[in-house]
Amino acid sequence: MIGSFRQSMTWLHTWVGLIVCWILYFMFVTGTLGYFDSEIDRWMQPEQAPSPQTSFADAVAVARTRLVDEAMGAERWFITPPDEREHPHLEIFWQMPREEGEDIVRGNEDIDLATGEPLGEPVRATGGGQVLYRMHYILHYIDRAITYPYLIGLITLIMFIGMVTGVIIHRNIFRDFFTFRLSQGQRSWLDMHNMLSVTSLPFQLMITYSGLIFMVLNWMPGIALGSYGFDTSVADEVVAEATGNVPLEASGTPAELVDFAPIIADASARWGSDSLGRMEVRHPGDAASQITLYRQEDASRIPSRVIYSGVTGEVLDDREDYIIGPIKVASTFLGLHEGLFAGTLLRWFYFLSGLLGTGMIATGAIHYTSKRRKRNENEPQSRGYRFVECLNIGTIMGLPVGIAAYFLANRLLPLGMADRAAWEVHCMFLVWGACLLYPLVRSRIDAWRDLAALAAGAFALVPVINMLTTDNAHLLVTLPAGNWILAGFDLTALAAALFFGTAAWLIGRKRASMKTAPEASPRAAARADALA
Amino acid sequence: MPLPALTHWPDVILLSSIVLLAGLVLICLSIKRHFSQWFPERKLVRSVAMALRVAGYALVIGATALLIQAEGWGVGLPLLCGIVPVAAFAISMLTTWRANALRAAALARRRRRA
Numbered sequence: 001m002i003g004s005f006r007q008s009m010t011w012l013h014t015w016v017g018l019i020v021c022w023i024l025y026f027m028f029v030t031g032t033l034g035y036f037d038s039e040i041d042r043w044m045q046p047e048q049a050p051s052p053q054t055s056f057a058d059a060v061a062v063a064r065t066r067l068v069d070e071a072m073g074a075e076r077w078f079i080t081p082p083d084e085r086e087h088p089h090l091e092i093f094w095q096m097p098r099e100e101g102e103d104i105v106r107g108n109e110d111i112d113l114a115t116g117e118p119l120g121e122p123v124r125a126t127g128g129g130q131v132l133y134r135m136h137y138i139l140h141y142i143d144r145a146i147t148y149p150y151l152i153g154l155i156t157l158i159m160f161i162g163m164v165t166g167v168i169i170h171r172n173i174f175r176d177f178f179t180f181r182l183s184q185g186q187r188s189w190l191d192m193h194n195m196l197s198v199t200s201l202p203f204q205l206m207i208t209y210s211g212l213i214f215m216v217l218n219w220m221p222g223i224a225l226g227s228y229g230f231d232t233s234v235a236d237e238v239v240a241e242a243t244g245n246v247p248l249e250a251s252g253t254p255a256e257l258v259d260f261a262p263i264i265a266d267a268s269a270r271w272g273s274d275s276l277g278r279m280e281v282r283h284p285g286d287a288a289s290q291i292t293l294y295r296q297e298d299a300s301r302i303p304s305r306v307i308y309s310g311v312t313g314e315v316l317d318d319r320e321d322y323i324i325g326p327i328k329v330a331s332t333f334l335g336l337h338e339g340l341f342a343g344t345l346l347r348w349f350y351f352l353s354g355l356l357g358t359g360m361i362a363t364g365a366i367h368y369t370s371k372r373r374k375r376n377e378n379e380p381q382s383r384g385y386r387f388v389e390c391l392n393i394g395t396i397m398g399l400p401v402g403i404a405a406y407f408l409a410n411r412l413l414p415l416g417m418a419d420r421a422a423w424e425v426h427c428m429f430l431v432w433g434a435c436l437l438y439p440l441v442r443s444r445i446d447a448w449r450d451l452a453a454l455a456a457g458a459f460a461l462v463p464v465i466n467m468l469t470t471d472n473a474h475l476l477v478t479l480p481a482g483n484w485i486l487a488g489f490d491l492t493a494l495a496a497a498l499f500f501g502t503a504a505w506l507i508g509r510k511r512a513s514m515k516t517a518p519e520a521s522p523r524a525a526a527r528a529d530a531l532a
Numbered sequence: 533m534p535l536p537a538l539t540h541w542p543d544v545i546l547l548s549s550i551v552l553l554a555g556l557v558l559i560c561l562s563i564k565r566h567f568s569q570w571f572p573e574r575k576l577v578r579s580v581a582m583a584l585r586v587a588g589y590a591l592v593i594g595a596t597a598l599l600i601q602a603e604g605w606g607v608g609l610p611l612l613c614g615i616v617p618v619a620a621f622a623i624s625m626l627t628t629w630r631a632n633a634l635r636a637a638a639l640a641r642r643r644r645r646a
Contacts, residue, residue, distance in 0.1 A: 178560045178624040182632060195624055199617035206613075299606030336610065345545065346607060349614025356617050 006169055013165040014368065018388065020158045021365040022395045027155070028361055029399055031136040031207075032354025033129065035339055035347055036489075038085050040129025043489040044410045046466075046473035047123040050088035051113050056081050056276040057264045062116050063092050064260065067284070070094070071107065075250075077281040082113070083296075086340065089119060097250070125420040126410055132403070137214075140425060149215035156211045157219075163208055166197060173198060186370040193363040196356050203353040204360065210333035244305075244322035253287040258313040260291075266315070267293040267306055277303055287311060301335035302328060362396045390439040390447075397451035398435025400500065404458035405431035407493070411469040445514065449507040456501035463490035544602040545611065548595040552612075553619045555591030558584045560623050569631035572638075 033040065042050070059081035067077050071094035078093040089110040096105040109118040137152050138144040167173065177198060180191045197204065217224060228235040240246050260279075267276055277296040283289045289310025295303040307317040323331070335341060339350045369389050376385070406428035413420055413427075435454075439447035467474035478487040560566045562584035567576040600608035 175563055175565075178556075178563070178566055178620060178627060180624045180628045182628050195621070196617075199620040200613070202613040203617070299610070339610075341606070342610070343607075346611055346614065349611060349618075352618060353614055356621075 006171075009165045009168045013162060013169055016158050016165070017162050017364050018368055020155050020162075021361055021368075022391055023155055024159055025358065025361045025365070025395055026139075026399060027136055027152075028354060028358040029403070030132055032351055032358060033403070034133035034136050035342075035350045035354060037129035037133040038088070039485050039489060040132060042088065042485050043473070044126045044128045044407070045122055045124055046470045046486070048088075048119075051082040051090060053082065053084070054113055056268075056273065057261060059090050059113065060260055060264065060279055062111060062113055063090055065116055066109070066111055066118075067092055067094060067281075068257075071096070072285055073097070074284060075282065077284060078278065079281070080278040081276075124410070124415060125417075127421045127424060131421070131425060132406070140429070149218040153212070153215040153219055156208060156215070160208045160212060163205060167201070170194060170198065186367065186374055189363055189367040189370050193360060193367050196360040196363060200353050200356040200360070204357055206333075206336055207353075207357065210337035213330050213333045214337070216330070242324045242327050248282050248288065248290060250283040250286045251288040254285055255287040255289065255311045257281070257284050257289060258291070258309070258311055262313050263291060263293065263308050266308075267295075270306065270318075271295050271304065281310060284310065290316065297335070297341055299335045299341045300328060300332040301338075301340075302331050365392050365396065389444060391436070393439040393444070393447045393451060394432075394436030397448065397455055397500075398432050398438075400455045400496065401435050401451065401458050402428040402432030404455065404462060404493070404496075407462050408458065408465055411465050445507060445511045449504050449511060452500050452504035452507060456497045456499075456504055458497075459493045459500065460497035462493035462497075466490060544598065548598040548602075549615050549619070551591050551598065552595035552615055553623075555588045555595060556616070556619050556623055558588030558591065560588075560627065562588060566627050569627050569634075572631075572634055 060079055063077075063079040063081075067074075067079070071077060073096070074094045075097045076095050078091075080087050080091040080093075082088060082090050090113055091108065091110055093108040094106065098104050111117070112119050138148045139151070142151070170176070176191075176194060178195070180195055181187055212219070224235050228238060264276070275296050277294040280292040280294070281289065282292075291308045291310045291313075292305055293308070294305045297303045302323050304320060305322070306315060308314065309316055339347065342350055365388075369385065369392060372385055376382070406424055409424045409427035413423055417423065435451055438451060442450065463475055467476065472478075473486050475487060475490050477483075478490070561570065562576075562581045564576050564581070567574075567581075596608075596612055599612050602608065603611060
């Protein structure tokens with residue numbers, strides 16, 4: 001303990017925060033963008049329009065024809081008809097029974113509703129929003145077995161420590177709820193850090209805690225081991241029972257697969273025909289076959305479901321509470337984290353809350369240097385301080401520049417290029433890398449201003465380059481047509497440009513005032529000399 | 533008595549956002565520092581502060597109830613957690629801006645007199 005309890009918690013908050021702040025910033029930025037992963041996918045694939053909306057029954061009929069041709073005798077089929085957001089196309093998945101000594105054969109395809117054939121290779125090879133979103137929890141260029149759950153889990157754990165200590169050390173959490181004191185240097189950064197964190201505290205606590213729930217079994221294996229021993233098959237059985245996912249053996253007797261239409265009609269009568277989610281068929285063509293229809297997901301990630309016989313079509317199981325309580329609680333946390341249930345408005349609030357979290361990390365990191373700069377004003381800068389400052393500038397301003405470069409690369413790299421999707425990501429990291437080096441050769445305030453201006457320029461270029469490189473996916477077309485997914489992307493890029501432009505302007509004004517008013521105090525004069 | 537059916541956004545969400553914003557404004561004004569930022573000439577009396585605080589919390593709770601009633605717990609609470617930061621951010625920025633503007637005006641007046 002250093003001094004009082006609160007002082008030692010402040011120490012902990014400062015140092016755990018500093019160690020992980022840059023990677024947390026990366027996780028917050030990519031995770032926030034992840035709430036619009038499907039929309040980003042759509043923008044990065046302008047040539048491929050989503051499938052037209054059709055009835056559940058029609059889509060399933062198309063899928064069935066294809067699956068009967070391709071995957072009869074499979075262990076299971078999954079059919080996911082196109083919806084408004086997550087699944088732009090009819091998706092089918094199948095898994096064949098395991099053969100002795102061989103790998104399980106699986107397949108998945110996006111199906112063209114009109115022809116019933118798989119959609120061809122996309123014109124524009126891209127990682128899309130999914131690659132960006134996956135970086136949120138598996139990073140990039142590092143083996144995912146290391147990053148998820150171990151590295152990311154550790155960082156999330158540290159984030160959680162940061163949140164708890166932050167709440168402890170913030171003395172007047174209610175009285176300072178609305179407090180922001182302008183133009184007071186370090187004080188202003190701390191005010192902003194506090195305000196962003198406290199107002200969005202429920203979201204930040206939820207997102208960090210639920211992030212840990214994703215990895216709970218990896219980080220606390222003792223609970224499962226203590227209850228079920230080292231024989232994983234016992235644990236598997238328990239999990240299958242608890243999640244209502246009981247294994248089903250094929251009987252070996254062939255039997256004709258039932259007509260889907262009455263089953264779909266029955267489920268529609270239960271939930272309404274707009275609420276059907278997806279369909280699972282187990283052992284199609286076998287006498288023991290079962291069909292499960294799932295309702296669309298809600299916040300808990302546990303949709304209602306009904307299991308039908310795959311031969312007669314009769315209802316086998318329509319319990320609502322097929323999952324035990326603890327799993328439901330865990331699943332609700334995961335559902336809240338992913339926000340897949342959110343409609344347009346709530347999705348935007350998720351996005352905003354993510355931005356607040358990003359701001360919380362950024363202002364915390366800036367507060368660290370701002371406080372120490374003031375304290376050590378008359379001493380030469382230490383190497384450690386300079387290191388933190390360069391990483392701050394290069395990450396907080398550099399990562400957005402990198403992400404804009406990722407979007408620009410999607411439009412500018414030649415279509416037939418080898419490894420095109422991989423090069424989009426390389427562009428992002430190359431540009432970010434360059435931004436990390438830039439503060440080394442510039443003074444602090446110049447580097448802040450230049451990179452903010454660069455970010456503003458890069459994001460402003462996104463809709464412009466989009467206009468020059470696509471025929472009908474740019475604002476002049478998408479705005480009049482009311483295509484809010486494509487237009488929303490470009491407008492958001494413009495909003496980002498406006499934000500970074502304002503930041504660059506404000507920093508430039510501060511820089512000018514630092515240069516013109518050195519006589520105000522001898523300290524400021526010394527600082528201006530050091531910067532010049 | 534059954535509550536009126538407000539189940540379609542944006543009406544219910546807009547309504548509860550406004551109620552929430554009003555509640556947060558009252559809570560903000562019940563704090564001495566912020567009250568003096570808005571009304572530098574006046575003094576916040578304790579009974580007024582209490583009344584402001586109670587009314588503010590009542591409105592916030594009312595907005596919460598409205599959201600949960602219309603959207604259910606699963607969507608209502610996340611919505612609340614999304615609206616609060618936006619409203620609080622707007623209020624504290626306005627408060628700072630207002631205090632700054634008042635200070636600048638006072639400075640200008642003093643200069644004119646001198």
